[in-house]
Amino acid sequence: MTDLAQTYRTSDSEEPSLPTPLPEPAASEIRLERVMGVLADPLRLTIVNRLLTSSEEYDHTCGWFGFDRPKSSLTHHFKALREAGVIRQRQHGLERRSRVRIEDLDERFPGLVELIADWQPADGEAV
Amino acid sequence: MTDLAQTYRTSDSEEPSLPTPLPEPAASEIRLERVMGVLADPLRLTIVNRLLTSSEEYDHTCGWFGFDRPKSSLTHHFKALREAGVIRQRQHGLERRSRVRIEDLDERFPGLVELIADWQPADGEAV
DNA sequence: GAGATAGTACGACAAAATTCGTACTAGCGC
DNA sequence: GCGCTAGTACGAATTTTGTCGTACTATCTC
Numbered sequence: 223m224t225d226l227a228q229t230y231r232t233s234d235s236e237e238p239s240l241p242t243p244l245p246e247p248a249a250s251e252i253r254l255e256r257v258m259g260v261l262a263d264p265l266r267l268t269i270v271n272r273l274l275t276s277s278e279e280y281d282h283t284c285g286w287f288g289f290d291r292p293k294s295s296l297t298h299h300f301k302a303l304r305e306a307g308v309i310r311q312r313q314h315g316l317e318r319r320s321r322v323r324i325e326d327l328d329e330r331f332p333g334l335v336e337l338i339a340d341w342q343p344a345d346g347e348a349v
Numbered sequence: 350m351t352d353l354a355q356t357y358r359t360s361d362s363e364e365p366s367l368p369t370p371l372p373e374p375a376a377s378e379i380r381l382e383r384v385m386g387v388l389a390d391p392l393r394l395t396i397v398n399r400l401l402t403s404s405e406e407y408d409h410t411c412g413w414f415g416f417d418r419p420k421s422s423l424t425h426h427f428k429a430l431r432e433a434g435v436i437r438q439r440q441h442g443l444e445r446r447s448r449v450r451i452e453d454l455d456e457r458f459p460g461l462v463e464l465i466a467d468w469q470p471a472d473g474e475a476v
Numbered sequence: 477g478a479g480a481t482a483g484t485a486c487g488a489c490a491a492a493a494t495t496c497g498t499a500c501t502a503g504c505g506c
Numbered sequence: 507g508c509g510c511t512a513g514t515a516c517g518a519a520t521t522t523t524g525t526c527g528t529a530c531t532a533t534c535t536c
Binding site: 254258261262267331333336 | 390458
């Protein structure tokens with residue numbers, strides 16, 4: 223597969239025992255129309271974009287983004303992203319950390335991840 | 350892959366006087382989230398996919414697709430695609446012909462056109 | 477154990493999108 | 507002109523999606 227996938231697998235195995243991911247579709251089950259649908263929302267596009275572009279350590283909690291929205295709204299959006307197969311979430315103690323499923327998306331829809339990473343919000347649409 | 354764009358541009362300049370396109374956003378105004386939103390629908394994804402993959406002559410009327418839906422529904426979807434900047438439509442006498450704005454999409458979102466061209470509907474989801 | 481913290485689940489309301497019928501316009505050919 | 511055809515416009519019913527309050531669970535820390 224891609225270099226990225228390799229990187230992440232490495233990173234994966236460095237961390238001693240990662241919690242099992244929350245329920246998510248298998249890579250082969252990810253549907254383009256579903257992914258498109260879930261990325262049609264600027265907030266969700268922002269989430270994925272930031273996960274891709276400003277992730278030194280590579281997964282983050284909901285809170286990390288600093289969105290000024292109720293927690294229940296955020297849960298909703300993260301869940302939508304996960305169920306569409308765009309992000310993977312793992313429970314670490316109290317918090318739930320997310321990362322983009324780069325390898326899977328690259329395999330299924332090459333080029334998509336780059337599109338999202340290059341995206342920027344419309345003028346005056348800070349979230 | 351991007352041979353398509355080339356093919357289409359050539360074809361463009363061959364036709365002597367094309368009717369003015371119906372109102373559409375400028376290439377620079379096309380928004381990724383909007384494009385994603387409009388392509389979240391399987392019918393619309395089918396439209397664009399077929400325009401890309403089975404277009405010997407390169408633009409087609411609504412009727413050409415043979416969808417079993419009321420005309421008013423089809424108008425709705427084609428308009429949505431045009432207003433998001435995905436297709437260009439021109440009025441030729443009685444009929445309105447559509448093509449994908451390949452060059453513009455390629456410029457703004459490289460790789461996207463290929464994703465759509467490679468898409469195939471989920472099992473048992475013939476339209 | 478008590479309190480703070482990260483996030484969920486449910487449910488309600490509001491906003492947006494989808495579907496489609498009906499009535500209409502405009503071009504084409506006889 | 508007359509009918510046929512391709513497609514639009516409007517509007518209503520239905521469905522889906524987004525937003526968010528409230529109440530709740532689970533975990534960590536002291």
